[in-house]
Amino acid sequence: MIRDITIGQYYQTDSVLHRLDPRVKLLGTLLYLVSLFCFHNPAGYAVALLFLILCIRLSHVPFGYMIKGMKGIMMILMITILFNLFLTSGTVLVSFWKITITVEGLKLAITMALRLCMLIIGASLMTLTTTPNHLTDGLEKGLRFLKVIKMPVHEIAMMMAIALRFIPILLEETDKIMKAQLARGADFESGGLVRRAKAMVPLLVPLFVSAFRRANDLAMAMEARCYRGGDGRTKMKPLIYAGRDYAAYLILLAYLVISIFLGRWSVMTELLTSL
Amino acid sequence: MDIVKARNLVFEYIRRDEEGNVEGISTAVDHVSLQIAQGDFVAILGHNGSGKSTLAKHLNAILYPTEGTVWVDGKDTSAEENLWAVRQNVGMVFQNPDNQIIGQVVEEDVGFGPENLGVPTKEIWERVEESLRAVGMYEYRKHSPNRLSGGQKQRVSIAGVLAMHPKCIVLDEPTAMLDPSGRKEVIRAVRGLNDVEGITVILITHYMEEVIHANKIFVMDGGKLVMEGTPREIFSQVERLKELRLDVPQVTLLAHELRKKGLPIPEGILERKELVEALRGLK
Structure with missing residues (x-):
């Protein structure tokens, strides 16, 4: 959907x-x-x-x-x-x-x-x-002047890029969890709005848990690759x-x-x- | 020269219950001392919870020792001024390929490390190309990582580490989530790096077939280093490995059982060919 x-x-x-x-x-x-x-x-x-x-x-x-x-x-x-x-x-x-x-x-x-x-x-x-990448790059460079007022422009752009990267992964995961819950008799289709919303809980909880775990892993992987914020970073594809x-x-x-x-x-x- | 050296390394963490009260202290790594020479292919074995992953995270300064010292390329990992040099020299590849790929295009992910190091744009491209070629993923440079197989994703992760020009790569169960063909792909790529580029490899794994080509094997149990030696030395102690709840390569096990039944076959056979030779020699 x-x-x-x-x-x-x-x-x-x-x-x-x-x-x-x-x-x-x-x-x-x-x-x-x-x-x-x-x-x-x-x-x-x-x-x-x-x-x-x-x-x-x-x-x-x-x-x-x-x-x-x-x-x-x-x-x-x-x-x-x-x-x-x-x-x-x-x-x-x-x-x-x-x-x-x-x-x-x-x-x-x-x-x-x-x-x-x-x-x-x-x-x-x-x-x-x-492309989403280009977009975040553009935002990062285009809004760089906001750094003057202490806006973490690079960090926001990085967050956006990571969020975009994980959308398909989390969608796939949602699908997997949904199937697993359906196999155990969960019902996502019938009932009124309230019942359906309630039925989403067993879907959202595991999804959130796994998202946090992924975030933790990713943070570690990024640190292991010397990520230390936007300062002193060069660009592979600079915008010119x-x-x-x-x-x-x-x-x-x-x-x-x-x-x-x-x-x-x-x-x-x-x-x-x-x- | 030793690229990695640990002396009396201890890592403890505090267990807490749900209210955050201290329940006790667990020792994940218990007085481990080891030395790894530049250019070696080293494997670390151990069942779940033996402390091998915790040990690996010390080599990259993701965790700091509670006691003892770890040196990477002669630098103390717990000193703050060495942090980035240590992380650049020792690359880490983790278990889940999805959780360590940052870029939305293969080449951009490989470029992430050099970008962080402040490498000039032109050189980043050179490094990305050479790293992707080294793991045989150059044709996929424009692809989205989501469309790749597990083995391919893991090779991209290795290229990402390689682009930082490390002296040593630590792979923390890189094949645990892969199918057999993906596993072979990754191990072949890793062995290539060791043979061709001379990069020190520290491979942490459950799969015994992956370690028979190592120069040296460390076996961990309960946070302690319990065995150390060449694959032949390690795998000739089948009973001891079983005690440690570790598998032995099938051929080695077969040879061991045959020997127990009285056939004069040497201990520590690692490959099928060897066993065939040994059996032929019996006549």
């Missing part, structure tokens, strides 16, 4: 986006997500959508694969749409029984749904094109900006300028019409 969630899982292929420095992708994604919440006019959405489509085409990741990963968040999307649709007050569009749909509600529902979709696709585009990374930064800047301009423009047109 956990394996079915493909959202944000790395998709192995070769593209410009794949080769881009993770720091560029991190900053780009962040800017893109922020920009999505700055628009209030259709032109802004059009630009954001265009930019996203361009990135998707560049990534060589099949669109169907991306959509497949979105199934998991369908519920959230539906709820957002329904809430906005029925619970926004304004000019009434249709009204029957106790339900009224307003023009504002319809508009809001559409824009929110669009925003959410672009948000999720935009964010997953980064993880789809970046290439020409394409600077180009990407330029494109990002262009996108930012356009979106800011569009935002201003919409404010100005609003001002003009109000006059």
